Amino acid sequence: MASIATSLRAARPVAMRFAPRAAPMARLAMPFRSFSSSRMSLARKYTKDHEWIDLSADRKSGVIGISEYAAEQLGDVVYVELPPAGEWTDQGDSIGAVESVKSASDINAPIRCKVTHTNSLLEEKPATINQVPEDDSAGGGWIVKVEVDEEGAAQFDELLDAEAYKAFTSE
Amino acid sequence: MRIPQLSRPRATARLPTIISPRHPASSSSSASTSRFSYLTASASHPSHKTQIYLSKSTDPFLNLSVEHRLLQITPPDSTVLTLYVNAPSIIFGRNQNPWLQVNLNRLAQIAQQPSSVGWTDSPIQLVRRRSGGGAVFHDAGNVNFSVICPPERFDRDKHAEMVVRALKALGRPNTRVNERHDIVMDVASKAAADMETYKISGSAYKLTRLRSLHHGTCLLNSPNLTSISGLLRSPALGYIDARGVDSVRSPVRNIDLDNQEFQDAVVREFENMYGDVDFRGEFDDTALEVDEVQKGYRELKSKSWIWGQTPKFTFSTHPTEDDPRPRPELPFDLNMHLSARHGVIEDMSIKHSDGAAINGLDASVFQGTSVWEIMNWTESLNRAGLGDSVSKEAGEWLNGMFGAEYARMSPKEM
Numbered sequence: 017m018a019s020i021a022t023s024l025r026a027a028r029p030v031a032m033r034f035a036p037r038a039a040p041m042a043r044l045a046m047p048f049r050s051f052s053s054s055r056m057s058l059a060r061k062y063t064k065d066h067e068w069i070d071l072s073a074d075r076k077s078g079v080i081g082i083s084e085y086a087a088e089q090l091g092d093v094v095y096v097e098l099p100p101a102g103e104w105t106d107q108g109d110s111i112g113a114v115e116s117v118k119s120a121s122d123i124n125a126p127i128r129c130k131v132t133h134t135n136s137l138l139e140e141k142p143a144t145i146n147q148v149p150e151d152d153s154a155g156g157g158w159i160v161k162v163e164v165d166e167e168g169a170a171q172f173d174e175l176l177d178a179e180a181y182k183a184f185t186s187e
Numbered sequence: 188m189r190i191p192q193l194s195r196p197r198a199t200a201r202l203p204t205i206i207s208p209r210h211p212a213s214s215s216s217s218a219s220t221s222r223f224s225y226l227t228a229s230a231s232h233p234s235h236k237t238q239i240y241l242s243k244s245t246d247p248f249l250n251l252s253v254e255h256r257l258l259q260i261t262p263p264d265s266t267v268l269t270l271y272v273n274a275p276s277i278i279f280g281r282n283q284n285p286w287l288q289v290n291l292n293r294l295a296q297i298a299q300q301p302s303s304v305g306w307t308d309s310p311i312q313l314v315r316r317r318s319g320g321g322a323v324f325h326d327a328g329n330v331n332f333s334v335i336c337p338p339e340r341f342d343r344d345k346h347a348e349m350v351v352r353a354l355k356a357l358g359r360p361n362t363r364v365n366e367r368h369d370i371v372m373d374v375a376s377k378a379a380a381d382m383e384t385y386k387i388s389g390s391a392y393k394l395t396r397l398r399s400l401h402h403g404t405c406l407l408n409s410p411n412l413t414s415i416s417g418l419l420r421s422p423a424l425g426y427i428d429a430r431g432v433d434s435v436r437s438p439v440r441n442i443d444l445d446n447q448e449f450q451d452a453v454v455r456e457f458e459n460m461y462g463d464v465d466f467r468g469e470f471d472d473t474a475l476e477v478d479e480v481q482k483g484y485r486e487l488k489s490k491s492w493i494w495g496q497t498p499k500f501t502f503s504t505h506p507t508e509d510d511p512r513p514r515p516e517l518p519f520d521l522n523m524h525l526s527a528r529h530g531v532i533e534d535m536s537i538k539h540s541d542g543a544a545i546n547g548l549d550a551s552v553f554q555g556t557s558v559w560e561i562m563n564w565t566e567s568l569n570r571a572g573l574g575d576s577v578s579k580e581a582g583e584w585l586n587g588m589f590g591a592e593y594a595r596m597s598p599k600e601m
Contacts, residue, residue, distance in 0.1 A: 065396055095282040095431050095498060108396060113281075115432055117343065118320035118368065119392035120281045139430055139499055 061126070061172060062181035065108075069126040070152055075169040077132070080111070081158040082123060085185045087149035090116040093142045098134035099160065105129060107171050112159060114145060127171035129162035224477050226468045230267075231260040235465040239454060242271035243471040247278060247314045247325065252483040253474050254402065255317060258335050263397045267335040268457045270450050272327060275411065276312040277418060279322035280391060282431040284497045285313060286558070287421050288322040291590020294418070298596060308411060311418070315493050318402060320391035321434030322419050328409030330446050332453055333402035341399035343368045347390055349460060350405060353452035357444055362387070367435070370405070372442060385440035407444045415439065423502065423588045428510035431498030494530040494559035501526045502588070505540070519580040525553065532556050537573065548572040562595045 060070050066086035070079045087093070095115040105111050110122040111131060135158050138144060149157040164172070176184060229235060238261060242250050250271040261267050279288050291313075296303060298310040308326060325331065334346040347364045354362045354370070361373045370388035390403035406412070419434065421427075458464060474480050486492050501507070503524045505514055522542060525535045535553035538544060552571045561567055565582025569575065586592065 097282060110395070115280075115282050115319040117392075118280075118318075118390060119343075119394055120317065120319040121394040122396060124396045142430075 061175035061177055062184075063124070063126045063175055064184060065124050065126075066185075067124060067126045068150060069172065069175070071164065071169065071172050075172070076164055078127075078129065078162050078164050078168075078172075079152040079158050080123075080126060080129070080160050080162060081152065081156075082114070082145065082149050083181070083185075084149050087146050087157070090114060090119075090121065090146075092116055093145040096135075096138040096142045096145060096159065098136075098138065099131050101131045101134060103130065104165075105131070107168070114142070123159060125162075126175060127164065128168040129164050131160045132163050133161035135159055226470060226474075227256070227260060227477055229466050229468065230257055231262065232466070233262045235262065236265045237461045237464050238265060238267040238466045238468070239457065239464055240267070240269040240467075241450070241469045242269065243469055244474070245272055245274040245327070246472060247273040247276040247312055248484050248487045249472060249474060249480075250331070251278075251314065251316055252480050252487060253470055254333050254335075254400070255483050256477070256480050258393065258395065258398050258400050259479070261335060261398070264337055265335075266337075266340075266461050267333075268454070269333040269335075270453065271331050271333075272329065272446060273325040273331065274312065275308050275310070275324075275326040276314050277322060277324055278314045278316050280320040280432050280434075281315065281317055281393075281496070282319065282498055283315070283322060283434070284427065284429040284431055284500055285315070285494065286423055286497070286589055287427045287429050287500070288419060288434055289313065289590075290418055290420055290422065291593040292422065292587060295590065295592035295596055299592075306414070313493060314487065315496060316391065317487075318391035318393040318400065319432065320389070321432065323389055323404055324409075324411070324415045324418060325404065326409050326411050328407055328411075328441065328446075330405050330407055330449050330453075331402060332405065333400065334457075335398055335400050338394060338397070338399045341392075341394065341401070343390070343392065343401070346401050347388070347403060349456045350388065350403065350453060352459075353449065353456045354442065354444075356456070357448060357452050359442055359444070362442070369437070370403070372440060374440070384438075386437040387440060387442045389437075405449065406439055406441050407446055407449055408441050412439065412441060425512065425514060426504060426588065427500055427502050428507075429498060429500035431500075490557075490559055494557065497527070497530045499526070499528045517584070519577055519584070521577065521581050523581070523585075527558055530558050532558060537568070537571065545573065558589060559594055561589065562591055564589070564591060 060068055062068050062083060066083045068081050068083055072078060093114050093116045097113040097115070097120070099112045105125040105128070107126070107128050108124050111125045112123045113120050114123065137155065138157070138159065145157045147157065152158040230238065240257065242253065244250060250273060254269055257267055257269060277289055279285060285291070293304065294311050294313065297306045301307065332346070332350060344364050347368055347370055351362050351364055351370055359372070362370055363373070365371045368390050369386050371384050372387050373382040373384050376383045388403050388405045390401060393400040475484060501510060501524065503510055504517055505522045506512060507524065517540070520540050522538045522540045523536070526533050532553045532555065535550045537548055537550045549572050553567065563582065564585035565578050568578040568582050
C-alpha cells in the first residue's frame, strides 16, 4: 500500500506538465475541502454520479472516491463496503457501496478499471468519508486505487472537470 | 399459547383485487412456470411507467430476489410498487453481523423443538438483505411494501407517508412517520398522561446508479410479537465488537388490520400518487424459472452471503484496548480473543485468564476457519491442544455464544 502511495505521489510532478495550474503538493498537505480552486483541473475529474478519479500522468493508474457534495448528501456514513481487488469493472458498474441512514448506496466505477488497493482505514473509520472524502492521501477518504487501461483512460477524458462538476451540482 | 391468526389461510394465498395478466401460452401450456419470464418482459417495457406487483410467494429469498430483479430491469423513469408477505424470518441489514444481531440458539430451538419454546409457527429463516439498516422479524402478519423509483425522485419519507395515508384511510389517525423514517403509532397510555409510541413499520433503502429502492415492513397482525425481542438479542452481545451497522431497538405493536385491506389501501394511495397503472402483475415461486432471479436467489441463500458478508469483528472474553467493556466472570480459566473478517478467523489467541501462555496450545489452527463452519467448539479447542475438561467447558460456552447448534442444522431444517 505504502509503495503505491509513494509512486503515485512521485508521479504528481510529472502530472503538472499536463495540469500546469495544479498545486498537487498543497493538496496533499491538507484535506481538499473546496471546489473553488482550479487546481488539478486536468488530473482530477468527476462523474455526474458524484465520484471523483485522479488519473496518474502515465494514465495507467488512478485513485477513486466520492465527492464532498455526495458525502454531505449521504449523511453519516456508518459502513463502507469495499470491493475485492483484482477484477476489472466496467464504467458505471458498482465498485463498492457506502451505508448511511439505512441506505446501501452503490459507488460506481467512473471509468473502466481494475481495483488494486482498497482503503482499509474505511473499515475501521467509515466517518473518514464524511470528513475528507476527496483526500487521496494516507488517512484520507479515498476508496480504491485502480489500474486503468486505454479504454478507461479515454473515458476519463469525457468526465467533468472540477468547474463543470461544480456547475452541475449547483444546478 | 394458541394464536388464532395462525389457523387462518395466509393472506397471500388470495389476491382478488389485482388480476394478473394472462400469459399468452398459459392456457395451452401445462405449467404456469414461464409466467414471470413474461412479467420480466412487461416489467422492462419502456412504456410501463407505473407498475404494481403482488407476490403470492412467502419465500423471503424469492421475494427479495424478484424485487432486486425489478430494481435492475424496470425502465429508469418508472415507479414500481411491490407488496409481499414472508413466512417467519429474520431479515437483517446488508452490513450487519448475524452473530451479534440474532439469537441463533433460539432459532435452532424453534426449528428443532418448537413446542419446547412455545413456537407454533414454521421455522424462522435467516436472511441478509441487499439494503442497509437493521434487523427485523417478518411473519404472515406483516406486509412488506417496496417502491422502486428514479434516484432524482428518491426521498426517504415519501413512500412511508404514502403508507401512513393508507393507514389513516383505514381508520388509524394516530400513525405518523418519525425522524428515523419509521412509521409509528401514538397510543394513549393507561398509566401516565403521556402518549406511548410504538413502531409498526421500519424501512431500508438500496440506491443504485439508475434506481432507488425503498422497502418497509408493516406490522398488521403478527401472532409472534411477544417472541420478537428475544430473537433479536444475541448472547454474544457483551463480547463482540463489530464494524458495520447496529440495530436500534424499538417497542413494536400490531396495528390490527387485515393484510388484504392494508394492501388494497396502499395500492389506492400509490395510484393516487402516480396515476394510471400501466402494468399490474403477480408472481409466485415459478419466478425462479428466470435465470437472473435464480442467480440472485442462490446468492442470497449462500452461506458466503449470509455469514461471509459480515463486516470485521472481534470477540473477546476479557476487556481489550479496543473494546474495554467490563465482562462477566467466566466459569473457566481462559482468556480468548478472535478477530474475523468476512466471517473468517484471521487471528485467534487463547491464554490463561491472567494472560499466561498455555503449554502445548496452538491457537493458529483456527486461522482461516469460517466461524459459521465451526459446529462444535469443544472439538476445535481440543484439536488446538487444550485439555479435555477445559475444552468441554469453554467449548460449550462458545457453542452458545456463536450458535453452533444452528450451524449444525441441515439446510432442510432451516
